[in-house]
Amino acid sequence: MRRLLLPLLAVSLHAAAENAPYAPVNTPGAFDYGVVMVTRDRLEVSTSCEIGLYVQDRLAARLYQGQSVSFNLPPGETLIRLGIVGQGACNSGFEQYNQETITLRAGEIRKYRIAANTAGLYLVPASL
Template identity: 50%
Template sequence: MIRAAMSLVGLLGALAVVPPASAEGNSDYSVLMISRERLEVASSCEIGIYLNDQLAGRLFQEQSTSFNLPPGPVDVRLRLLPGQMPGCAPGIEDQRSTRLTLQAGQIKKYRIATGHKGLELRQANLGY
């Protein structure tokens, strides 16, 4: 019994020495969230998300994704991807991209929508 009490006291003492984990100190990155809601884009084709001209994610209807990115500017381009769904063959490529400037510790959420010039990002509420 005394041995168990001593080990408990030793364990509590060791825990007092370890600093608590904190997410506030690790804000050297930003979070970019992109969602695709069914009502915004009527196509059943897969949408590719390109960050700085590199394919970084793919979204079907009612999916979302997030990226941990370093602070600074990032170019985001959206494109319908060819796939197994009928009518998803590539057509004329839209080369427009949206430049976002992210700050350290910032969380930004966007949703994919269809505008006059094709697919676009619209800022959304975080919903917390």
């Protein structure tokens, strides 16, 4: 009985695979987005507050120390802004308005880490 089931299963899986839609990697339009990865290293920013990452002026992620996030974004220019978010002492009432523009090509992967100086938070290119 087992000998009969395995060939039938193999035939049905092969038929399903032939009929399944797919997009080969080398076809035009296979990658219609770029990837941006942002990491908050533990020692780079000396606050225990969450850091909000805004994409196109909308809060897209909240990062604690040691966390990272990645986004699939359309090719072209994307505005990114960072700011301290949270409750209590983390809510200073001031908002950082410095925005950075990232220009992506389709299929491109970029990695950044969050850093801080006296002017506020900013992104630093990092190696993959």
